[in-house]
Structure formats: C-alpha cells, structure tokens
Amino acid sequence: MTPEEFRAHGYAVIDWIADYQARVASFPVLSQVKPGEIRAGLPDAAPEAGEPFERLLADLDEKILPGITHWQSPHFYAYFPANASGPAILGDLLSSGLGVQGMLWATSPACTELETLVMDWLVELLGLPAAFLSTNAGGGVIQDTASSAVLSAMLAGREQATGFATNERGCDGKLTVYTSRHAHSSIEKAAKIAGIGRAQVRLIEVDGTFAMRPDVLEAQIAEDRAAGFTPCFVAASVGTTSSTAIDPVPAIGAICRREGIWFHVDAAMAGTAALCPEFRWIHVGLELADSYCFNPHKWMLTNFDCSAFFVRDRSALIDTFSILPEYLRNQASATGQVIDYRDWHIQLGRRFRALKLWFVLRYYGTEGLRAYVRGHVDAARAFAGWVEADDAFELAAPAPLNLVCFRLKGGDTLNQRLLEALNASGKIYLTHTRLDRKYTLRLCVGQTHTTIDHVETAWRLIRETAGGL
C-alpha cells in the first residue's frame, strides 16, 4: 500500500469511525448474535490473492458489526467502562504509524521520555504522592492492564521479602499474599502465575461497606508468621469491581510499613476521580503504598490499553525484572542515565502508548477531564437517589463515585430476570455481581458520551421493565 493509497483508504476509515461515533447510540448495546454466528458468515480460509480495501470495510459493516457489543455506546453501563475519545484514538493511530519499539531508551528515546513525562504529569494531576515521581526515587510506566500491573507489583514484593532469592532459586511454597474478599480476581491470578499459589492468598473479610477489615488483616499476618509463612504482598482496592468499595488505605498501609510488606493499591477504575480535588479523599494514605495503579483506559478517555503503574522505589522493580543479554546492550543503557522500560514489566517489546495519553491530557486539559468525571459522578448520584426514592428498589451498597449497585426487592430470580430483559432489549447493557450473597445489578456511568439524560432514560427503562415482570 503506497502512501497515496494509504491516504485514500485512511480517509475512508476515518469516515467510517466518525460515522460510527455518530450512530453508535442507535445500535443494540449488547450484541444479539448466537455462538458461532459471526464465524459462520466468514470464509474458512484466507484468500490466495489480495482483495481490494473497499471489500474489507464493507465486510466490517456486514459481517463484524452485528457481533460487536458497543462499549462506546452512551447506553453502556456494564462492568467498568473502557471509554475512549477522538484525541486518544488519533494519538494511538500515530503510534501505529510511527511503528516504533520502546523496549529500550535507545530504540526510540522519545517513546521513553514522553512516557516518563506524562507519568510525572499524572502524579501532579491526581495529587499522588511525590515519591512516585521519576525525579525522585520512584516512577511511572504504562502497562497494558491492571492485571499485569498487580503481577509486577507482587513480583517486586516477592523479591523484596526474600532478598531477591526467589528470582534465583524459585518459590518455596511459604510466601503469603493478602487482599480483600472483594478484590479483583487478577490478584489471585497473579499469585498463581508468580508461583505463590492460590492457597497462600488470604482473602480478608470485609466490613458492612465491603471494605477490607485491617484488624482481620493484621491478625492473619500474625497467624501466618507464627505458622512459618513469609507475608510478601498486600493489595488494597480503591474501588472494588463489585461495588467500588474503598479499602482503608491508611490503616492497611500502616500495617504493611510495620511489617515490612510490599503494599500495592489498585484503583483501576476509580483512580481517575482524583483528577477532581473533591474526590482526592479516595487516595488518603497512598503515601504508604509501594505501588499504585489506575487505568486511564477505563475512565480517562484514553482507549485501551493504558494502565498507569507507579512505584515509590523503581530500583526494586528494575532489580526484579532486569536481564541483559548481549543483543540488548547499548551505550545509552550502559551510562545508567536512561530508563529502559523493558525492565519495568513482563514484556520486552512495547508500543508508543504515551502519545495517546499526551494527546488526551493536552486536548482536554485538566479542566476538560474534570468536567467528564463530575458529569458521570453527578449522573450516578442522581440514579442512586431515584433508586432510593422508589419503594420497589433498594441500594445494595454505598455509591461513592460512578457505580450504583441496586436491586429490585424480591429475590435473586427476579433480579436475574430483570437484568436479562434489560440486556435483551438492546437498549442498555448492565452486568451483575453478588453482595451479601444476593444477586445485584450494577450500573456504572463512565462512557465518554453518557450524560444524565441517558441515565434518566435508563432508569425509566429499568422501572418499566421491572413493572412488566
């Protein structure tokens, strides 16, 4: 494809996306296809001869679009959002066009230095501890997902607890890690990957707000030490997936400091709220954390993937991951004056993800981003108010930010039927969880273009649908 062909086809793709953005609210949010239906519409083998680009775009409309669940629809309230925006998409496009590998500083200095800069910007923007700045002993790196970030943090904690002997000799089956019973499944997954083992993951009991109980954590650590285990990692959630419960970071952090245990704080979705000074309370105590992560690709208008991971001591992370084969040696790395981000995560290769984040932060400015966050929180709070005011419904958990957990009074089956009816309508998409063992609907307001009007429409639909059950 020549540059001129690229230009012509590129315009067509830009048109396709602009048109998609304009019509996305009109599609059924949750794809209504049956298993196997999309594949059945496509040929079994790749073509021997090339096909015209126009045919690919036509197939996208005809063959692929029916199988899309529209995460960018303003009617999307499921899971946590994975929102996006024009400047992010275009920054990401430029990253694809440049096609650089940022594994080492030398393999594209701008890829590394812009990333370090925007990570430092985020520290200021969210009011994070200054220890996370690259100009201090810490630093930030863009990871793909919070799952990878928590794994990286756990590995650093594992090595710190064992004097870097585990990297050398392997795990011994006696390391323990701690998180709440409501924490994300990625923590258990990381413990399996890291060779620590699921049986050594202590799921600490929660209080009435679904937040971790520090007293139980402390007792469990003491019990484990007495039994000969080596506690190496604690993860607190600032905004659990089920209900945006916020663990008591100051109390947990104090325990970790006293015990010398690596303390990670996962604010994957909720962290973005800290753009607004009035929501910074979610990060109280964060100065006690060894590492922290939030995902601009969830709620900060930056398309997937972009998970912002920070550490207060970058040497602990680098010492955990670093390996230097001959074919990666270079003068710049040898000077020690540069960051080689390959030593900050699992992967070696990495794309220029800082570009899209830089574009978002500059195009919207901090003011612009705050307006989105406030709009979403206001809409969620309004929704929570409507739920509370309606006798047929109840709130299932506190709604501190943009997620509302609620139920129709009347039991699990009824609520399950309500969810299925809503999602089958194609008009909105919600998902569920269990709180206090009860089936609970979740409505998370976070798609870029979702406004209080959309949420009001959703509430009307939920009431009507419930009424018809």
Next chain:
Amino acid sequence: MTPEEFRAHGYAVIDWIADYQARVASFPVLSQVKPGEIRAGLPDAAPEAGEPFERLLADLDEKILPGITHWQSPHFYAYFPANASGPAILGDLLSSGLGVQGMLWATSPACTELETLVMDWLVELLGLPAAFLSTNAGGGVIQDTASSAVLSAMLAGREQATGFATNERGCDGKLTVYTSRHAHSSIEKAAKIAGIGRAQVRLIEVDGTFAMRPDVLEAQIAEDRAAGFTPCFVAASVGTTSSTAIDPVPAIGAICRREGIWFHVDAAMAGTAALCPEFRWIHVGLELADSYCFNPHKWMLTNFDCSAFFVRDRSALIDTFSILPEYLRNQASATGQVIDYRDWHIQLGRRFRALKLWFVLRYYGTEGLRAYVRGHVDAARAFAGWVEADDAFELAAPAPLNLVCFRLKGGDTLNQRLLEALNASGKIYLTHTRLDRKYTLRLCVGQTHTTIDHVETAWRLIRETAGGL
C-alpha cells in the same frame, strides 16, 4: 471531540502518516538525541485548559520526531524488524474506534470469533500441525508479545508437570526448565516470574551452528531427575535472536514426548517464513510441540502488538489461567460453547487485535505476503554472498533466512567501531551480538519496504566505512 471534528483531525493525522511514510527513508534511522533532550523540550506540567489539536500535531513534528528511531525506515536492519503496513495500521485504527473489550465472548462475540478464525487461517497458511486448529483440541490466541506467550506456555507446563498443584500450593523450588544457551532472554525472565527460579533454568550447550544439542538436553534431564528435580518445560528456538539458529525440533520433541515434558517452540521472527512452502522445513517436527509462537508483528506486516500463540491442548492452558468471579459470569460462558480468551493469557482486558491481522491477510493475500518474505530472504542471501566474497569480512554464522551475522576481520574493537560509525551516520541502523564470544554485527532484512537495492546501498556503506577506520 464531535464526530465531525474527529473527521477533520483524522484526515490530518492520516495525511501526517502518509507523508511520514513517504519521507521516512530520509530521516537518520537511529535517533541522534542525547538522554534528557526530548523531555527538556516539553512543559513540566499538563495544561489546565485544553489545547487545539493542530498544536499537538505540530509538536509531534518539532518535539517528538527528533527522538524517534525509525523502525519503519527501509534502512532499518537492527534487532529483529517490527514491520507494519497500511492495512494493518488501518485495521488497528478500526479496533481503536470500535473500542471493544474482548475479555469474554459475550463482551464482543466478533472480537473472539474473528480471532479464532484468523488463528485457524494461520495454521493453514504456515502449514502448522492440524492439532493447533480450534476445530481440533487446540487453538490459537493473539498475545501481545512472545515474552508473554512463552510465560503462558511455561505456566501450562508447570501445571501439567505438577497435576495443577503449583497453581494451588505454589512452587517448591524443584522445577526445572530447559532451553539453549542462545535462546531469548524472555525464557529466563519467565522462569523468574513463574517462581521457578533462574538457577533452575538449564541453558543447554549449542553445536557449531548455535543450535541446541539434544544429547546434552537429554543428559541434563536425566541428571536433574536423578537429583530430585521435576523437569517441566523445554523451549526450542526456530531462529534465535543472535543468529536465527534453528534448534533440532524433531529430536528435542522426541525427548519431551518420552519424558512427558511440555515442549514450546519459539519462532517469533522466523515463523513468518513458513508462508512460503520452500521455507517450511524450519517447522519440521512441530507436531511434537505442545505450544508454538510466532509474531506477525515482526515480519508479517502487522503492526505491534500481535504475537500468534498456539497450543495443541487448549484445556491445559485454560485450566492454568481460569478464575471465575461472579461479575464475569454470563450465560454464554456457562454453556461452554464459546471461547473466553481471558483464560488464555495473563491479562483480563484485551483489544480487538484480530482486525488488523484479518486486514493484512486479506489485503495482501497469501501470494502478496510470500512475495515480501522471498524478497527479504533473497536480499539477505545476496548480502551474505557479498560478505563471503570480500576478503576483509567473514560470515559469523549460517544465514538460513533474513538475518546475516558478519564481522570485519580484525577483532572486537574494530567491529564495535564499525557499528558505532555506521549507526552514527544515520544512514543505516544495525545492532550486534556475540557469537563464539566474538563481537558480531547483525543485519536483518525485514522492514516492509526494504528491497535488495537498499541492502546493496547498505553493503556499500559498510565497506566504505570499514575502509575508513
């Protein structure tokens, strides 16, 4: 950014990339900036108010471009390529525009089903074992990098060897893994991450072609078993990073079958060659492998990230990774009729990477892709011939595909000076390795637009530069 604003800015970005493609050959390949120079040109803090999009694009030219090492220049011969193409970039752009999460089938059925389909296409296109087809017991998944793929494979091997007890109780310090002394550093990194430990990585000696010696492997396994270790994973390289050495897969595979050890084959760069029937010999014996990986993002015109990972028994992989919290439960998954790719890798979230691969396979067709591979191999072979014919130079290793390892006769210092002079010229970019302990230059032909004419120019420059030392 409204759809109409997106359209206008999108055209500008497409223009920028088309222009970049047209002029990329004219830039210094290796960025000539000093550490800190790019960051010093940028503001220390994010802007409070938003900025016009035009200013972002202008800054890309002025502030970022000097810090770019041009991986998409036809004069790029360093490392392994990370090539790209118009249809890949535009497919990836559509993925950003759709902004879906493919963690579960239900979260976008087309994202999963298209991925399964194109992975099956690749099995046919490369002549891979039918066991890797999703229609049999195996299947393919797109991972981000070969580092993540080898980690996934190692974890599956670890669990298979211990009856899935390691996931539960953690590693015991007695698992061993095997690869050649010339294998990629990602294998050692994976062993550290997986809690197996670097001391339990057996780096098997190589023969005169830098390929693993199966007799040494077999003896080492026997020795380890006798010493109470549990061998759980062997990785063979089809095309090592240093010299594209090809391990004897049939012999290694036979040992692994006999010993019941998970056998992974890493063909990250070289695998693409198998598009051409005349290069399929690189995969002889692959039917003995439990898993296999090659990176379309290296040599198959598909921009980063896109690593194609295959297993012959998908249940072993899924059983290794699967965790099912309430908030991810859904009807489609419960039926068991669908693939949920989150259980095939480290991460939970995943983007729609199959789109770009689908676009590449269809736009070029198999014939078109083969022509690229053949052009690169022919150019590399011509280069190897020129090196051999020149008394001042010598080949340092066999050059079976598109990588040529060579030296100026005269010692390490001279070759290091030659490399530095070439890279400082900005006209080409090469990297080095060590073979038989000797400093060796590597020239890998793989950028999409590199032709034999470029390689001839490179050879002239190398001779002239060497002559001037």
